[in-house]
Amino acid sequence: MDGPEADxxxxxxxxxxxxxxxVCVVRCVGGAPxxxxxxxxxxxxxxxxxxxxxxxxRPLEFIDPPHSAKVHVSGGPLVQLRYGDVLxxxxxxxxxxxxxxxxxxxxxxxxxCGLRLVGPAGVPAGFxxxxxxxxxxxxxxxxxxxxxHDPLPDAGAELDRRWDxxxxxxxxxxxxxxxxxxxxxxxxxxxxxxRVRDLVGTGLPSRVLAATGRAAFLAIxxxxxxxxxxxxxxxxxxxxxxxxxxxxxxxxx
Numbered sequence: 530m531d532g533p534e535a536d537x538x539x540x541x542x543x544x545x546x547x548x549x550x551x552v553c554v555v556r557c558v559g560g561a562p563x564x565x566x567x568x569x570x571x572x573x574x575x576x577x578x579x580x581x582x583x584x585x586x587r588p589l590e591f592i593d594p595p596h597s598a599k600v601h602v603s604g605g606p607l608v609q610l611r612y613g614d615v616l617x618x619x620x621x622x623x624x625x626x627x628x629x630x631x632x633x634x635x636x637x638x639x640x641x642c643g644l645r646l647v648g649p650a651g652v653p654a655g656f657x658x659x660x661x662x663x664x665x666x667x668x669x670x671x672x673x674x675x676x677x678h679d680p681l682p683d684a685g686a687e688l689d690r691r692w693d694x695x696x697x698x699x700x701x702x703x704x705x706x707x708x709x710x711x712x713x714x715x716x717x718x719x720x721x722x723x724r725v726r727d728l729v730g731t732g733l734p735s736r737v738l739a740a741t742g743r744a745a746f747l748a749i750x751x752x753x754x755x756x757x758x759x760x761x762x763x764x765x766x767x768x769x770x771x772x773x774x775x776x777x778x779x780x781x782x
Contacts, residue, residue: 536566537557539558539616549606563582571614576619577604581601635717643733644710652722662711665756688735689735696757698770699755705726709748709750711746711748713745756771
């Protein structure tokens with residue numbers, strides 16, 4: 530699987546994504562991947578099937594280095610993938626015995642993060658959809674100084690400090706420590722918002738990182754007024770908090 534001639538695709542970004550797959554822009558970095566092959570990467574549970582390759586709207590039989598193309602993949606949500614991840618071709622799985630995607634128990638993941646599920650199911654009428662909130666968090670202003678680079682020795686502490694300060698300034702967490710969060714699991718966007726109480730009160734990014742292997746998460750205040758997120762980006766991580774009309778330009782970094 531990992532030999533020098535293995536078919537490899539490096540992820541640039543996801544154009545569309547849903548619970549069963551999506552569309553990505555990739556660059557070929559090895560071999561000659563073809564439609565119908567299965568791929569995996571180190572942080573991916575299960576496999577993804579390469580259904581279609583296209584460039585400038587025209588289908589391609591294969592892609593070779595160093596060319597880029599748009600690819601359609603299926604087999605599971607793409608939220609585990611990050612910029613720069615390399616998908617490596619693997620043998621076709623035996624569907625009779627090997628599931629394509631196995632999602633962790635999201636309630637257990639919340640507990641691992643120090644968050645307790647509280648309140649009735651559902652959210653208030655008119656509450657923003659999870660995917661809309663996800664895209665709003667990604668549309669932050671370009672603030673290179675706000676990026677936290679992983680190699681820094683105190684990167685984790687700085688990430689926690691910025692989250693604690695931003696969430697407090699925006700009053701994202703209620704006086705009882707409650708807010709809504711998208712469960713930090715591969716199928717979190719399918720589950721949607723769930724109401725939680727923070728049992729610790731500080732350092733949520735570090736707790737999410739320790740429980741899931743990624744610091745990224747998405748949260749919103751009980752009244753839907755403040756949106757908060759930690760995003761994983763090419764150059765590092767960023768804390769984004771939006772208040773009031775959070776789908777507009779106002780941002781706290």
